[in-house]
Amino acid sequence: MSRRLTHTLGSLGQEILLVVVILALFAFVGVYNPRFLSENNLTSIFVGNAYIAVAAIGMSLVIISGNIDVSIGALIGVLAVISGLLVTNGYPIWVAWLAPLVVGAAINAVVGCLIAYARVPSIIATLAMLSILSGGLITFTGGQWISGLPAGYQLAQFRLLNVPSPVWFMIGMTILAGFLMRYTTFGRSVYAVGSNPEAARASGISYKATVVKVFAIHGAIGGVAAVLFATQLQVIQSTTPVGLELVIITASVVGGVSILGGVGTVFGSTLAAILFAAIGSSLIFLNVSAYWLRAVQGILILATVLADMARRRRTG
Amino acid sequence: MKKLITALLGASLLSTPVFAQSAWTGGDDQPTNPLACTGESPAPEPGEYNGGTPTNAPDRNGKDxxxxxxxxxxxxxxxxxxxxxxxxxxxxxxxxxxxxxxxxxxxxxxxxxxxxxxxxxxxxxxxxxxxxxxxxxxxxxxxxxxxxxxxxxxxxxxxxxxxxxxxxALPNGVAKSMMDQLASEIGEDGSFAIVTSTFTTPNQARWISEMQAYTEKCYPNLKFLETVEAQEDNILSFNQAQTLINKYGDELNGILGMTSVATPAAAEAVQQNSLCGKVSVVGLALPNAMKPYINSDCIQSTILWxxxxxxxxxxxxxxxxxxxxxxxxxxxxxxxxxxxxxxxxxxxxxxxxxxxxxxxxxxxxxx
Amino acid sequence: MTAMTRILIRHEFILGILFVIVLFAMASQNDRFLTTANLLNQARLMTEVGLIAIPMTFVIVTGGIDLSVGSILGLCAILLGVFWQNLGLPLPAAIGLSLAAGTAAGFANGLIVTRFRVPPLIATLATLALYRGLAEGISQARSVRGYPDWFAVLGRGDFLGIPTQLWLFALVAAVGIFVLRFTTFGRTTYAIGNNEAAAEFSGLPVVRTKLLIYTASGFISALAAIVFVSRVSTTRSDMGSGIELEVITAVVLGGTSIFGGRGMVIGTLIGLCLMQILQNGLSLSGVRGDGTTVVIGAVLIVAVLISNLLSRFSSD
Missing domain, CATH: 3.40.50.2300 (Response regulator)
Structure with a gap:
């Protein structure tokens, strides 16, 4: 590849890099096994990680504001169980769909207050929430799965124009959050708070209010992710996947959100979540021995990050 | 950039196994003891007690x-x-x-x-x-x-x-129940894949090895495709089963679920793809989790103690x-x-x- | 403010008081808690987390983080088994090679962080996946068992009536305290955490120091792997997964600022002991594991809140 082309590519965002990697992966695996590109498989790649992509949008906001949240996996588990318990106890389905958003926003608003007003560093506040939520979930449910969900509850199995609803949620929420971050005062204040809290304060932006809002929004988005998580199958598991928070954080940072705050967009994280789903699927199609799956994932993450770093150094 | 992609693809290729695997992925390396293909196997003799004994245990007879x-x-x-x-x-x-x-x-x-x-x-x-x-x-x-x-x-x-x-249940008994049920549903020359929890889980690894031994003895024409890991996570299990269906298409006749998490998720994937009756799911699962699929005639059975x-x-x-x-x-x-x-x-x-x-x-x- | 009050409001001091309160509260709940046998046994159980927490304190003081420690532990455990059983090397040689591999893994982390300037959170998130993947790939998910009896002395034996690994832990902790507190290296570590650019500008060996710290983190993780394998007499590729969160909880509970520049090894030790006696004491008082998890989360928040409150009070 010529130096000029490298430079051109380099000056574009992490999003372009991700699109290129995703397309290259699709092309390569597609040649190896055309079934990879079948409509069915593409759909499952998009659907499979949609709830992770949605949760990563909120995580991106949190990271851009200069914070981190390691409790999101446990929160999704708690909200999914709340949704399931509401609907199996006779509440209307729409209540079960909306309650996780409200509860998620409320819980995370409290976390946001701890961070903003009580000055507890976000990693500590959310580490503590991780313990409280995951321990509390087991105490509360005793490990019983929730089954006997009524018909019409499975939101994630609906289709619109023959496209499954999780894909619509993923796209819709990405665009919505992208708009919010780019064109509103709130969005600009999130970037300002993340890149330089002192300067933000000096220019009249309330650090505290912004952080609390960011966490509340993140909680509500987590609620959407939880509903997608809960309604994909006929039962709701009362534990969350081990390490879900790391997957979500990884999607955000591989998507180009700088862990130092102030930089990044929500589009990148959605692309990264799609990339992870595509990698998971392609390893099965390529017959990569499943024993090596995680190693290949690690190499890919590392390569994406290193490429991004090299690019920034050339352009920066 | 191009180098990077080439390197990545190269890395994926290198780890692609070129030869058909002799052992089923996810099994252990302990010796196996397959049961007879038909009829009851004689009950094994208990043999001499090899358990431990507590030291100076107090007399607990009848006590709380x-x-x-x-x-x-x-x-x-x-x-x-x-x-x-x-x-x-x-x-x-x-x-x-x-x-x-x-x-x-x-x-x-x-x-x-x-x-x-x-x-x-x-x-x-x-x-x-x-x-x-x-x-x-x-x-x-x-x-x-x-x-x-x-x-x-x-x-x-x-x-x-x-x-x-x-x-x-004895591992060879589990293996026999699973493979007999699978063969009765997909025929003795069908192809199947396995969804397990992790390759390090001892029970599952034991059963997979016993299943292989029993299959080689009793159903030599059954074709093993591959094993995928899905942790104890039902969404991941669903995604993995879905990918297997997408990858093999008509070639896939059955999915074996090795855990009570994987089996219902695989059944869900079959149902959502409208493949009821075309792809069988045989596996270990709690009856309550399998009722929706069995009552709707999508899945025929579930195996468990x-x-x-x-x-x-x-x-x-x-x-x-x-x-x-x-x-x-x-x-x-x-x-x-x-x-x-x-x-x-x-x-x-x-x-x-x-x-x-x-x-x-x-x-x-x-x- | 007098020197005395300054000591009194130190996070470590408050934590020490909290520790004593918890100790007495637990002892009054159950007469089996405050016995030499139980306390020594608890010390044995916390050694692996404790070992890794020492270099982690250094890492966090520089403003970094190392999420890959659990995966390095898993990888080194697997390598120990592979070198010894599959390659037929003598066990001491296998131990040496495994320690070398852990050191190399830590060195690789250091290189990615310093040479490529990838933020530590992302770099070690990627190697977390990579090292765990290597462990799974190399072991093909087989466990190695049947270690000779002499090897069990390290993990299960006693020396002068005290668990063997506790001597090792004491040694590592003593070295950690000394280096961070009394050497130029320690002062450079704080300087990097306070202001990396300034440290670099004033001619301090920033790159070398960070490289050494991440390498040490890898080495100690490997050491923890040896102790772990010796204690449980088997190797599995999932060993040490999730240990990074326990380690980080102990370090931040111990008063090390996640933003860098502040923290002491003594604090980490108190934080570690507090977590361990809480877990043990609550369990002995009949609180179930999930309840204990909730309590630890709450204690983490409360400790930081009290510390924040007092420092605000004293600065007024």
């Missing part, structure tokens, strides 16, 4: 017992149902209190810490399902040395680290071990409503054969 149950992990339906069986037995016996407590992840280290803490707190008995047979052995030996009665269920430890083990009975039997055995009525050399043990259970493999109490639940009887069970 405080027992802790430490499963592989809490928070899954499987161990919630074994725990409910234990409570049932505790209620029936009246003189035994059982408290279930364990790690939230199937983690060998945390489980050891739990056992250790309960030894210190001075319980009379420990019921366990081991995450690793060797890793848990030293701490269980310590319990025996402290005079505590130790009984395992579901997943064994090394024999001399516990007194008895309540075995839900009665997990409530497993917990019930473990509690009954614990009572009799503490009372001193179950002694080394016994050939049967009477376990409350379950009647006589057979002793096998020197120091194991056998719950029975795995049961195949079908539409005809699945609604009679609630666990």
């Amino acid at each position: 017992l405080t027992v802790v149950d430490i499963p592989k992990l809490v928070g899954v339906g499987y161990f919630a149902s074994t725990a409910s069986g234990m409570q049932e037995a505790a209620k029936e016996l009246g003189n035994i209190t059982i408290n279930t407590d364990g790690p939230t992840r199937a983690n060998i280290d945390e489980q050891i810490t739990f056992v250790d803490n309960y030894i210190t707190s001075g319980v009379d008995g420990i019921l366990f399902a081991a995450n690793d047979p060797v890793a848990i052995a030293p701490v269980l030996e310590k319990a025996l040395e402290a005079g505590i009665n130790v009984v395992g269920y579901d997943a064994d430890a090394e024999a001399d680290a516990r007194q008895w083990f309540v075995n839900q 009665n997990t409530v009975d497993l917990g019930y039997a473990a509690a009954q055995v614990m009572r009799q071990v503490a009372d001193g009525t179950l002694k080394p050399g016994a050939t049967t043990v009477t376990a409350g409503r379950l009647g006589e259970l057979q002793i096998v493999n020197q120091s194991q109490v056998l719950l029975g054969q795995p049961k195949v639940f079908t539409k005809a009887d699945i609604n009679d069970f609630d666990f």
Whole structure:
């Protein structure tokens, strides 16, 4: 590849890099096994990680504001169980769909207050929430799965124009959050708070209010992710996947959100979540021995990050 | 940039196995003992007792017992149902209190810490399902040395680290039930893939190896495609099953689910793809989780021992071990409503054969 | 403010008081808690987390983080088994090679962080996946068992009536305290955490120091792997997963600022002991594991809140 082309590519965002990697992966695996590109498989790649992509949008906001949240996996588990318990106890389905958003926003608003007003560093506040939520979930449910969900509850199995609803949620929420971050005062204040809290304060932006809002929004988005998580199958598991928070954080940072705050967009994280789903699927199609799956994932993450770093150094 | 992509693709290619695998992925390397293809296999002789003995255990005959149950992990339906069986037995016996407590992840280290803490707190008995047979052995030996009665269920430890083990079904029996059921659904020359939890889970690895041995002996034309890992995570299980369906298309006739999480998720994937009747799902799962699929005729069966009975039997055995009525050399043990259970493999109490639940009887069970 | 009050409001001091309160509260709940046998046994159980927490304190003081420690532990455990059983090397040689591999893994982390300037959170998130993947790939998910009896002395034996690994831990902790407190290296570590650019500008060996710290983190993780394998007498590729969160909880509970520049090894030790006696004490008082998890989360928040409150009060 010529130096000029490298430079051109380099000056574009992490999003372009991700699109290129995703397309290259699709092309390569597609040649190896055309079934990879079948409509069915593409759909499952998009659907499979949609709830992770949605949760990563909120995580991106949190990271851009200069914070981190390691409790999101446990929160999704708690909200999914709340949704399931509401609907199996006779509440209307729409209540079960909306309650996780409200509860998620409320819980995370409290976390946001701890961070903003009580000055507890976000990693500590959310580490503590991780313990409280995951321990509390087991105490509360005793490990019983929730089954006997009524018909019409499975939101994630609906289709619109023959496209499954999780894909619509993923796209819709990405665009919505992208708009919010780019064109509103709130969005600009999130970037300002993340890149330089002192300067933000000096220019009249309330650090505290912004952080609390960011966490509340993140909680509500987590609620959407939880509903997608809960309604994909006929039962709701009362534990969350081990390490879900790391997957979500990884999607955000591989998507180009700088862990130092102030930089990044929500589009990148959605692309990264799609990339992870595509990698998971392609390893099965390529017959990569499943024993090596995680190693290949690690190499890919590392390569994406290193490429991004090299690019920034050339352009920066 | 281009170099990077080439390097990445190269890396993926390198790890692609070129040769067909001789062993099924996810099996262990222990010797196998496949059952006869047809007819009953003769019951194995129990042999000489090889379990451990608690040191200076006090006389607990008829006395109130405080027992802790430490499963592989809490928070899954499987161990919630074994725990409910234990409570049932505790209620029936009246003189035994059982408290279930364990790690939230199937983690060998945390489980050891739990056992250790309960030894210190001075319980009379420990019921366990081991995450690793060797890793848990030293701490269980310590319990025996402290005079505590130790009984395992579901997943064994090394024999001399516990007194008895309540075995839900012998691995070769599980293998036979699974493969017979699969062959009856997809024919003796069908192709199938396996969804398991992780390759390091001892029970699943054991069953996969026994299934391979039994298949080579009895169904040589069945074609094994591959094994995928799905943790104890139902969305991941669903995604993995979905990818298998997408990858193999018509070539895939059946999916074997090795865990109570993987099997319902695989059934869901089959149902959502409208492949009912085209792709069979055979596997281990709780009847309650499989009812939606079996009642709608999408899936024909689910295989499992009665997990409530497993917990019930473990509690009954614990009572009799503490009372001193179950002694080394016994050939049967009477376990409350379950009647006589057979002793096998020197120091194991056998719950029975795995049961195949079908539409005809699945609604009679609630666990 | 007098020197005395300055000591009194130190986070470590408050934590020490909290520790004593918890100790007495637990002892009054259960007479089996405050016995030499139980306390020594608890010390044995916390050694692996404790070992890794020492270099982690250094890492966090520089403003970095190392999420890959659990995966390095898993990888080194597997390598120990592979070198010894599959390659037929003598066990001491296998131990040496495994320690070398862990050191190399830590060195690789350091290189990615310093040479490529990838933020530590992302770099070690990627190697977390990579090292765990290597462990799974190399072991093909087989466990190695049947270690000779002499090897068990390290993990299960006693020396002068005290668990063997506790001597090792004491040694590592003493070295950690000394280096961070009394050497130029320690002062450079704080300087990097306070202001990396300034440290670099004033001619301090920033790159070398960070490289050494991440390498040490890898080495100690490997050491923890040896102790772990010896204690449980088996190797599995999932060993040590999730240990990074326990380690980080102990370090931040111990008063090390996640933003860098502040923290002491003594604090980490108190934080570690507090976590361990809480877990043990609550368990002995009949609180189930999930309840204990909730309490630890709450204690983490409360400790930081009290510390924040007092420092605000004293600065007024």
